[in-house]
Amino acid sequence: MARRVAVVGGGISRFDLPRYELQEEMCAEAIHEMLMDTPGIDYPRDVDAVIYSYFSDHLEEQLCFHWIIHDYLGLLPKPAYRVESGGATPVDAIINAFMFIKSGIFNNVLVVGFEKMSELDTPKVNEFIAAASDTDFDFPVGGYYSGYYAALEVRHMFLYGETVEDLASIAVKNHNNATFNPYSQWRSQHGTSYIGVDEVLDSRLIAWPYRLLNCAMISDGAACIMLTNEENAKKYTDAPVWITGVGLGTDTMRPGDRVDNPMYKGLYLKDESIYPDVATKPAAPYPEMANFGSIRVSGDAAYKMAGIDNPLKQLDLAELFNPYDGVELVEYEDLRFCKRGEGKNLVREGVTEWGGELPCQVSGAHTAAGHPVGATSIAQAVQIYWQLTGLTAKKWGTKARALSDAKRGLLQGHGGTGCQSGVIIFEGG
C-alpha cells in the first residue's frame, strides 16, 4: 500500500439554474479547462479509466447517462462506470478512483461529475430528490429533505442551544464567499454585493429553522478531476496535490431510526457523555438524531490514514457537505473541529470564516456556489486543489479568497440524511 495518489488537475463548468447546455457539453467544458491548466496530460491517451458521478436518473430523464458522456468525450473503449450514492456520489467517485490507483490496477483515473436539475419545477425536483428517502415511511409524510434535515437540526438546537441567528451567520459567510467565485450560482443570480444576517432571516421560510438562504440551491453544472499515481504525477505537474487520507462511514436510512441504534451504542463514549439533562438519554446518545455518526466514522478513518490528530490546527481549509446550514455546524463537531455541542462557539468566534483559523466553504459550497449533486464535491475538490497549488487567484481573477501557503485541505461529502459519508484529505507538495 505504499503507492501514493495525486491530483494533477481539475476543471469546473459553472453552476447555475438553468444551464441550457447539455450534460455532456458541460462535462466537455470542465475537461477542456483541466487540460488547458495541465497541458502535460496527453488526452485521451493518458486516461486509463473513468468514474462518472451523477445522482438522479429521474432528474436527467436518462438512465446510463455516462455512456453518452463517455463516447462524447472520445474516451472509448476505456473502462468506465458510474457511482451513485445520493449526495455522496461525487465524493465516492473520487474515493473509487483513489482505490483504483492505490490498488495498482490503473495509473491515471479521470472522475467526471455532473447534474442537470433545471428541467423540472422546484417542488418536483424536491419530490425526486426525496425519492432517495424511504418512500414507504419518510417521504409520504411530506417532509422531503428540507424537512428531514430541519427536524435533525431542531433536535440539535434543543440539546445544544444554537439559534437561528447562528445558522444565519453560516449563510452569510458562505454567500459572501461565493460572491468572489466566478463558477457560483449566487454570483450569477445575485451579483457581488454582501448580505447580512437580516437578509437571511427575512428570506422565505422553507422548513423551520431553515429559510431559503439556509438551503442548498438547485443547480446545473459539471466538474472533473484527474488522479494519477506518483510516477505520472511528476510527469504532469511540478505541484501535485496528494490524497493522504480517505474514509467512509454509514448510518441509518431513516433518520428516525437513530435514537437507540445498537450499532452506534458505545462507539463514542465521550460524545455519549456530552448529553444535557433536558432530554431523556436514549440507548445510543451519540449520534442519535442530533449529530451525524457516518461523518464521524468517515472523518476518523481519513484522519488516521493521514496522521491527523488535531484537525483544527492541522487543516488549512475545509469544504464540507452543507445542504443546510445546521449541517455545517454539526459537522464541525462530528469532524472534531470542536467538542460535541460547541459548533455554535466556532460560528460565534468566526473560526470558520475567511481569515479564521479554519476557513470552511471558501467556495460558497451548496447553499451559494450551487449544488448540482453529482458535480458538487468534485468542484469542491478542484477548489481545494486550486487553493493548495496557489491557482485560486488566477482561476477566480482575484486574490480576495486565495489562501497563501495552504498545505492541507479536507473534503467531506454525504448522501441522504447522513446515510453515508466520505472524507478525503488533500496535501500540497
Add this chain to the structure above:
Amino acid sequence: MAYRPRKILKSREYNREWNEWALKGNWSPVGWRWIEGPTGYRLDQLSKGNYLIIQRPHGSLYHHSYGLLSKFFKGFIEKKLYGAKCPRCKAVFCPPRAHCWNPECKVQRTEWVELPMKGEVFTFSVMAFSATPFLKTLPFIITYIRVEGCCTTLPTRILQVNPWEVYPGLKVNLHFIDNPKGEIMDIYCTPAEKPDPSKFIMSKEEIERLKEDMKKVKNWVIRKFGSEAQPSIEI
C-alpha cells in the same frame, strides 16, 4: 402485468382510468420554445447562445408490495398499530422491520405486537414548502414520534397545535384518519397534554416571525390552489 396475483383475498380496486393516465405523454413533445440564453463555463467568459427547449411528459403507475411489512400497513386499514418485536433482544420497532438489526441477533425474524396509540415527540419541523404532492396541505408540521415502548421513531404529522408549541418530549396521542388507504399518512398525532411554554424552543421574537411566515405560506397556498388548498395549520 405487474403483480398479477394468484388469489386476491381482499381489495379496494383502483379506478382503471389511472392506467390511461399512466400512458399519457409517452415521452412525446407537447410543445417547444426557441430561446436565447448564455453559454460559457465561467461567469466572466459568457457569450450569447440559442437553445430549443421541448416539453416532454410521461406518467407511470407503480404496483408496490409492502413485502413482509404488509401487516403493518394492512393494520392501518383496520385501524390498528403494530410494531415488530425481536424475540431475542426484545427491541420493539415502529417503523417495523421484519428482521432485527441488532448485531447480537443475527438477522432474527421479528414478531408482530400491537402498540398503544401514544408516544412523545422526538423532534419536528414546521414545513413552509414541500415536494409536489404535499404543496396543497402547506403549512404543516412533521414530527418524529417515539411510540411508547419503541426503539425507533415514526414520521407523522401533528395536528391541532400551534407550531411553536411543539417540542421534543411533548406527549402525544396517535389517531387514524377516517378512510385509511394503507399508507403512513393514515396515522397522525395530536398533543396529549397542554404544551408547557417553558419548554418551547423558539424565542419570543422567533415565534412572532413564524406567525408571519405561516400567514404568508397560507396565502401563497390559497393563491396557488384556490378552493383545493387544505392548509394544516390554523393560526
